[in-house]
Amino acid sequence: MSSHNPCLTCGACCAHFRVSFFWGECQSAGGSVPDDQVILITPHRVAMRGTEAKPSRCTALLGDVGQGTRCTLYEQRSSTCREFEASWVNGEHQPQCDAARHAHGLPPLLPTMEPELSPDRVA
Numbered sequence: 460m461s462s463h464n465p466c467l468t469c470g471a472c473c474a475h476f477r478v479s480f481f482w483g484e485c486q487s488a489g490g491s492v493p494d495d496q497v498i499l500i501t502p503h504r505v506a507m508r509g510t511e512a513k514p515s516r517c518t519a520l521l522g523d524v525g526q527g528t529r530c531t532l533y534e535q536r537s538s539t540c541r542e543f544e545a546s547w548v549n550g551e552h553q554p555q556c557d558a559a560r561h562a563h564g565l566p567p568l569l570p571t572m573e574p575e576l577s578p579d580r581v582a
């Protein structure tokens with residue numbers, strides 16, 4: 460697998476979906492996510508600020524989608540963020556990744572192929 464991280468030049472999912480999770484992941488409840496970065500959407504769930512309505516864009520996302528982006532809360536991000544996977548990075552297709560990229564005019568990621576070693580290239 461390539462060590463290239465496609466998310467560094469994407470960020471589409473952080474600017475497409477409502478990113479919600481149990482309020483217990485917030486710092487005031489003993490979790491990691493700063494309280495001032497979320498908004499209460501139900502009695503027990505919060506969403507990252509900026510993603511609670513369309514057009515969605517998490518306020519913790521820096522940069523330009525499809526060019527270069529960075530999560531300013533990377534170490535403190537929620538389980539929802541941690542569990543969202545890019546297509547094929549772990550060998551599996553992730554339709555949600557494709558959908559977010561499509562919404563921003565980006566093509567789906569493609570499976571990466573390890574180059575096969577022909578016998579004359581094996582040391």
Ligand code: SF4
Binds near residue numbers: 465467469471546555
């Ligand atoms: S849409 Fe996919 S490639 Fe883009 S940042 Fe999200 S997980 Fe990464």
Ligand code: SF4
Binds near residue numbers: 473519
């Ligand atoms: S907290 Fe970071 S990873 Fe999660 S949606 Fe916002 S920018 Fe994306």
